[in-house]
Amino acid sequence: MLRLHDLTLGYDRHPAVHHLGLAVEDGALLAVVGPNGAGKSTLLKGIAGLLRPMSGRIERTPSLARLAYLPQHAEVDRSFPVRVADVVAMGLWSELGPWRRLTRDHHDRVVHALEAVGLQGFGQRTLDTLSGGQFQRLLFARLMLQDARLILLDEPFAAVDEATVDTLMALVQVWHAQGRTVLAVLHDLALVRRAFPQTLLLAREAVACGPTATVLTPANLARTRGMVEAFDDHAAACDAPEATTEPPVHATAHRHDHGHGHDHGHRH
Numbered sequence: 001m002l003r004l005h006d007l008t009l010g011y012d013r014h015p016a017v018h019h020l021g022l023a024v025e026d027g028a029l030l031a032v033v034g035p036n037g038a039g040k041s042t043l044l045k046g047i048a049g050l051l052r053p054m055s056g057r058i059e060r061t062p063s064l065a066r067l068a069y070l071p072q073h074a075e076v077d078r079s080f081p082v083r084v085a086d087v088v089a090m091g092l093w094s095e096l097g098p099w100r101r102l103t104r105d106h107h108d109r110v111v112h113a114l115e116a117v118g119l120q121g122f123g124q125r126t127l128d129t130l131s132g133g134q135f136q137r138l139l140f141a142r143l144m145l146q147d148a149r150l151i152l153l154d155e156p157f158a159a160v161d162e163a164t165v166d167t168l169m170a171l172v173q174v175w176h177a178q179g180r181t182v183l184a185v186l187h188d189l190a191l192v193r194r195a196f197p198q199t200l201l202l203a204r205e206a207v208a209c210g211p212t213a214t215v216l217t218p219a220n221l222a223r224t225r226g227m228v229e230a231f232d233d234h235a236a237a238c239d240a241p242e243a244t245t246e247p248p249v250h251a252t253a254h255r256h257d258h259g260h261g262h263d264h265g266h267r268h
């Protein structure tokens with residue numbers, strides 16, 4: 001299980017998301033949804049261990065120790081003149097370590113992963129020759145080889161066409177069927193409703209979390225709209241005491257209210 005305990009994350013001591021308390025069960029397929037600036041990427045970076053919590057903590061059971069994180073498209077530099085097959089093979093890093101060479105079996109797995117994402121025959125091409133959609137397919141091939149139990153995808157389908165979404169979404173479904181836990185930041189609500197059993201609706205705080213149909217209601221979506229704009233990026237750090245107990249909820253939002261309304265924008 002992945003648990004967030006009264007988690008606040010931010011930059012330069014300014015909170016970006018605050019007081020998240022929720023539990024995501026092992027094997028969940030969870031969409032993270034919310035307006036621009038809601039803190040979705042920040043949350044994924046926090047879970048990936050790239051941002052230290054300002055307060056609160058993230059707990060992962062050992063079953064989720066092996067983690068793979070796919071950052072937003074724009075954050076990945078693909079001007080390196082390296083070969084597609086070599087980038088995919090980087091997914092084997094945790095298995096190989098720095099010194100071991102690829103065996104025949106490893107090469108076969110790279111070829112298989114490229115086939116699975118529809119990039120057969122692309123192995124010898126260099127990264128800079130790929131289209132945006134092809135590059136995203138390559139990143140999914142690398143993810144396949146990482147064999148992670150917890151997979152974090154930040155807008156994996158931004159700027160890719162429908163056929164690519166279908167191919168990559170089929171892979172996500174396979175990972176889900178294999179019992180892996182997948183969290184994906186998405187803006188396509190139709191896709192979320194169709195393919196993601198659970199959703200976290202985020203607007204600097206957890207607005208709702210649980211079965212997608214109960215989270216993506218018109219009322220919840222309307223509430224999120226004003227919440228992000230009203231949040232003050234330069235507010236002082238929150239002095240609210242950390243919650244001492246966490247409710248044992250399944251992918252359920254746990255909101256802290258310290259006596260201020262939403263019209264105050266935030267509680268920091």
Ligand SMILES: Nc1ncnc2c1ncn2[C@@H]1O[C@H](COP(=O)(O)OP(=O)(O)OP(=O)(O)O)[C@@H](O)[C@H]1O
Pocket residue numbers: 011012016034035036037038039040041042043233
């Ligand atoms: N490196 C950073 N330094 C300072 N502030 C940041 C940094 N990254 C994000 N922020 C701020 O944190 C807040 C949340 O940003 P974040 O990228 O997590 O939102 P998001 O929900 O992923 O948005 P989008 O849908 O636009 O990608 C925003 O106000 C943003 O300006």
